[in-house]
Amino acid sequence: MTEQKETNKPNKPLTLSTSTRGGAAAPGKSDATQVKQKFSHGRTRAVTVEVKKPVKRPTTGAAPAAPQPPSPPPAPTTPPPAAPAPVPAPTQARAPKQGSPAHRPTPQREGGRGIVLRTLTEEERGARARALVGANRDAELARKRAAEEAVRRAAEEKARQAAEEEHKRRLAEEEARRKAEEEAKRKAEALVQKRLDQAATAAGAQPPAARPADEVRPRAPAPPPAPAGQIRRPMPGGSAGPGQSAPQGAAGAGAAIRRPPPMRPAPPSKRLPPPPGARREAPKRRSDKIDVGRAVEGENDFRSRSVAQQRRRLERERRREHASEPQQKVYREVTIPETITVQELAARMSERGADVIKTLMRMGVMATINQVIDPDTAELVVTEMGHRPKRVAEGDVEIGLADTTDAEGTQIARPPVVTIMGHVDHGKTSLLDALRATDVAAHEAGGITQHIGAYQVTLPSGQKITFLDTPGHEAFTAMRARGAKVTDIVVLVVAGDDGVMPQTKEAIAHAKAAGVPIIVAINKMDKPGADASRVQNELLREEIQVEQLGGDVQSIEVSATKRMNLDKLEEAILLQAEVLELRANPDRLADGVVVEAKLDPGRGSVATVLVQRGTLKVGDVLVAGAVWGRVRRLVDDRGQAVESAGPAFPVEILGLAGTPQAGDEFHVVDSEARAREIADFRARRDRQAELARSAGGRGTLEEMMKGIREGTAKELPVLIKADVQGSAEALAGAISRLSTDKVAARVVYSGVGGISEADITLAKASGALIIGFNVRANPQAREIAKRDKVDIRYYSIIYKVTEDIQSLMVGLLEPTYKETFIGNAQIREVFRITKVGNVAGCMVTEGMVKRGAKVRLLRDNVVIHEGTLKTLRRFKDEVREVQHGFECGMAFENYDDIKVGDVIECFDVEEVRPTL
Numbered sequence: 001m002t003e004q005k006e007t008n009k010p011n012k013p014l015t016l017s018t019s020t021r022g023g024a025a026a027p028g029k030s031d032a033t034q035v036k037q038k039f040s041h042g043r044t045r046a047v048t049v050e051v052k053k054p055v056k057r058p059t060t061g062a063a064p065a066a067p068q069p070p071s072p073p074p075a076p077t078t079p080p081p082a083a084p085a086p087v088p089a090p091t092q093a094r095a096p097k098q099g100s101p102a103h104r105p106t107p108q109r110e111g112g113r114g115i116v117l118r119t120l121t122e123e124e125r126g127a128r129a130r131a132l133v134g135a136n137r138d139a140e141l142a143r144k145r146a147a148e149e150a151v152r153r154a155a156e157e158k159a160r161q162a163a164e165e166e167h168k169r170r171l172a173e174e175e176a177r178r179k180a181e182e183e184a185k186r187k188a189e190a191l192v193q194k195r196l197d198q199a200a201t202a203a204g205a206q207p208p209a210a211r212p213a214d215e216v217r218p219r220a221p222a223p224p225p226a227p228a229g230q231i232r233r234p235m236p237g238g239s240a241g242p243g244q245s246a247p248q249g250a251a252g253a254g255a256a257i258r259r260p261p262p263m264r265p266a267p268p269s270k271r272l273p274p275p276p277g278a279r280r281e282a283p284k285r286r287s288d289k290i291d292v293g294r295a296v297e298g299e300n301d302f303r304s305r306s307v308a309q310q311r312r313r314l315e316r317e318r319r320r321e322h323a324s325e326p327q328q329k330v331y332r333e334v335t336i337p338e339t340i341t342v343q344e345l346a347a348r349m350s351e352r353g354a355d356v357i358k359t360l361m362r363m364g365v366m367a368t369i370n371q372v373i374d375p376d377t378a379e380l381v382v383t384e385m386g387h388r389p390k391r392v393a394e395g396d397v398e399i400g401l402a403d404t405t406d407a408e409g410t411q412i413a414r415p416p417v418v419t420i421m422g423h424v425d426h427g428k429t430s431l432l433d434a435l436r437a438t439d440v441a442a443h444e445a446g447g448i449t450q451h452i453g454a455y456q457v458t459l460p461s462g463q464k465i466t467f468l469d470t471p472g473h474e475a476f477t478a479m480r481a482r483g484a485k486v487t488d489i490v491v492l493v494v495a496g497d498d499g500v501m502p503q504t505k506e507a508i509a510h511a512k513a514a515g516v517p518i519i520v521a522i523n524k525m526d527k528p529g530a531d532a533s534r535v536q537n538e539l540l541r542e543e544i545q546v547e548q549l550g551g552d553v554q555s556i557e558v559s560a561t562k563r564m565n566l567d568k569l570e571e572a573i574l575l576q577a578e579v580l581e582l583r584a585n586p587d588r589l590a591d592g593v594v595v596e597a598k599l600d601p602g603r604g605s606v607a608t609v610l611v612q613r614g615t616l617k618v619g620d621v622l623v624a625g626a627v628w629g630r631v632r633r634l635v636d637d638r639g640q641a642v643e644s645a646g647p648a649f650p651v652e653i654l655g656l657a658g659t660p661q662a663g664d665e666f667h668v669v670d671s672e673a674r675a676r677e678i679a680d681f682r683a684r685r686d687r688q689a690e691l692a693r694s695a696g697g698r699g700t701l702e703e704m705m706k707g708i709r710e711g712t713a714k715e716l717p718v719l720i721k722a723d724v725q726g727s728a729e730a731l732a733g734a735i736s737r738l739s740t741d742k743v744a745a746r747v748v749y750s751g752v753g754g755i756s757e758a759d760i761t762l763a764k765a766s767g768a769l770i771i772g773f774n775v776r777a778n779p780q781a782r783e784i785a786k787r788d789k790v791d792i793r794y795y796s797i798i799y800k801v802t803e804d805i806q807s808l809m810v811g812l813l814e815p816t817y818k819e820t821f822i823g824n825a826q827i828r829e830v831f832r833i834t835k836v837g838n839v840a841g842c843m844v845t846e847g848m849v850k851r852g853a854k855v856r857l858l859r860d861n862v863v864i865h866e867g868t869l870k871t872l873r874r875f876k877d878e879v880r881e882v883q884h885g886f887e888c889g890m891a892f893e894n895y896d897d898i899k900v901g902d903v904i905e906c907f908d909v910e911e912v913r914p915t916l
């Protein structure tokens with residue numbers, strides 16, 4: 001409305017208003033009048049004009065609103081037709097602000113001739129021109145806005161059309177879907193009808209008319225009067241119920257659309273108010289599940305079932321049919337881990353939890369569904385319920401991991417792995433360096449040898465030797481204690497000028513305990529005081545008989561500093577390797593031993609490993625101890641990156657998730673999942689072992705005895721430390737003499753001095769018992785012994801030692817049992833007694849029968865049962881024994897299968913103490 005008014009108004013940015021001085025002028029006469037000239041931007045100017053009074057009035061008509069200026073601006077009077085409404089708005093908004101006089105009513109003049117202006121001054125003209133320019137600018141601005149508005153409107157129109165089309169499309173889809181649903185329902189109903197007809201025909205039942213109405217789904221529309229009445233009830237007056245929109249109400253009046261389309265706009269203004277009483281009636285309507293659209297079409301006059309309901313009903317029928325068939329019980333193989341809950345066990349057997357609990361109760365075990373039961377009980381339950389138990393341990397994840405068997409043709413010769421051992425300052429490091437310098441490959445490549453704990457030397461002949469650079473025999477034994485057998489040959493370095501020293505003896509003991517052949521390198525032979533034969537003789541006392549003295553141990557005289565006879569030493573090593581027939585299969589998943597491992601700040605976990613079998617490659621997934629990882633990089637002993645490492649090749653591995661321990665075995669596995677599983681299991685096991693240790697577990701001796709009892713050990717290893725050499729030797733001799741063909745006492749090492757950490761390590765690696773004769777263990781050794789469960793026994797009298805060792809050895813032997821026959825009884829009659837079971841009425845035919853004695857049941861001279869007697873009665877009294885020729889009643893413990901004619905053999909069992 002406002003816009004309309006605005007547009008009808010003449011737009012005059014420049015107007016004149018007059019004020020006549022001196023009252024009204026007489027007609028026909030000129031009159032001076034003061035005219036107020038108005039410009040844009042609110043500027044005004046008073047102008048004096050002369051008005052000539054007309055003699056004669058013109059014909060009536062609309063007086064000009066204002067005298068037109070000589071060049072009137074067209075813009076304000078011609079707004080763009082495309083956008084009439086928005087354009088005035090900004091103008092209107094601006095108009096009052098600017099105080100534009102455009103809207104002021106133009107004074108109507110009495111005379112129709114208009115006003116004659118006086119000639120404008122230069123200043124006035126200029127002002128007018130400026131005003132015109134300003135007006136033109138405004139008009140231009142308005143035009144632009146109108147154009148923009150037109151574009152926006154066009155875009156809006158387009159979007160609206162698109163939305164309408166989308167809406168139409170959805171309606172069509174909805175309609176199609178509804179039709180499809182109806183079609184499906186019709187088919188389902190037809191099927192149900194058919195089945196019911198068939199059932200009725202088969203049973204010779206009543207005609208379909210007699211069937212309940214809700215089972216006979218109408219295929220044709222129901223009679224119209226009924227739905228009409230039902231529809232009108234919930235929707236009085238035809239108005240929509242609460243919550244229903246107007247379109248639904250319209251549908252009730254005849255439209256076929258039953259539910260509002262999803263995108264349909266429902267303006268709240270069109271929503272009809274709920275009729276009085278509609279709220280009360282709504283629940284009833286919902287419970288009836290009346291469908292407005294269908295009701296109008298007259299499709300149904302009662303509750304209709306959905307397709308899903310029909311399907312469910314058919315399924316129920318099918319199940320009922322199946323339920324009548326007897327179910328075949330499925331017997332399964334049930335895997336039983338080390339711990340299992342009742343629920344899990346029930347699930348694995350596909351049995352009900354309650355049944356499993358009942359079975360447990362029958363066995364005298366009260367357990368709840370979530371209770372953990374031990375594997376033995378679980379196995380009994382599984383057997384009881386008719387399934388097949390399969391026991392597995394958690395450690396089964398390691399099965400197949402350490403498979404060292406290789407087919408005959410697959411193995412090829414591999415380089416020997418050598419460890420150098422000896423007394424301090426006898427020249428181990430010097431010899432290792434000298435041997436390393438003989439590596440032709442390093443010289444050829446010009447590479448600098450890295451110190452990575454192991455390196456390989458290529459001899460001029462092309463043969464290779466791998467040296468382990470482990471610091472001393474303790475590290476060697478520590479690795480062995482972890483179960484790793486890495487070294488093939490030990491080179492025992494003895495300084496020619498010094499001879500056999502305590503650590504030389506220790507080294508010999510360690511090498512012997514590991515069962516590794518020794519090659520003696522008598523070093524420093526360049527020194528004037530060096531005497532090889534003296535050294536060889538001293539070695540004899542340590543049971544090392546060198547070839548020069550008729551033994552089989554090779555002995556080479558060398559000089560590390562002078563590089564003397566190094567080639568001979570290498571030859572001796574290769575010869576020994578040949579004897580050992582060292583072979584490995586390079587074409588399999590690699591495994592080996594971690595020689596050393598560290599956490600490098602720049603490279604992460606770095607493990608030096610020695611490949612023992614197969615070929616280790618970059619990208620392999622491996623597990624080393626409780627650590628796993630994927631090989632990111634392999635670096636050889638010269639610091640060169642390599643792609644693979646074959647048997648006896650020492651190499652650094654980068655990419656492990658953690659740092660393994662020296663002596664840990666590594667295995668390449670086929671998947672990360674397996675590696676992770678094994679590493680997790682080992683970490684768990686180590687944690688449990690640590691807990692058991694802290695809780696004070698069993699000692700080595702007990703474990704050892706258990707091993708012997710189980711037949712896995714046949715000897716008692718002993719480590720002797722004494723105050724003087726004489727005592728140590730005497731003890732070693734006495735203990736060795738205790739050995740018999742049944743069980744052996746083996747002296748792993750005998751030495752002089754207090755018990756050190758090295759002794760504990762050796763004892764641990766050998767599973768030995770330590771005997772401290774007049775010596776004690778130092779605190780560190782005690783601590784390690786406690787941690788590693790190594791038994792230390794202190795003595796000060798030699799015969800006490802031998803007595804103890806003897807009793808230990810006897811204790812390790814299996815006891816023997818002697819059987820003594822007591823008598824026989826024949827079953828003459830079998831009585832069935834409630835709560836007791838079968839009782840045999842017998843006649844003692846030989847010797848006597850005794851309560852508490854062992855019995856065997858013989859049927860046709862075949863032993864069919866062996867056990868104990870539950871009762872032995874004579875008449876009604878419980879008796880201790882029944883002599884030959886008397887009758888008695890006997891019943892077996894946990895056994896009932898007795899028959900007339902069977903013989904009960906009665907015997908005693910006596911344990912015989914084993915002797916050495």
Ligand SMILES: Nc1nc2c(ncn2[C@@H]2O[C@H](COP(=O)(O)OP(=O)(O)OP(=O)(O)O)[C@@H](O)[C@H]2O)c(=O)[nH]1
Nearest residue numbers: 423424425426427428429430523524559560561562
């Ligand atoms: N004359 C002579 N001196 C040697 C020989 N071998 C080693 N030495 C010297 O003996 C000393 C000890 O040598 P190392 O190689 O450090 O002996 P080691 O057994 O490794 O010593 P630890 O590492 O302390 O156990 C050094 O001063 C060497 O120079 C040799 O063949 N002849």
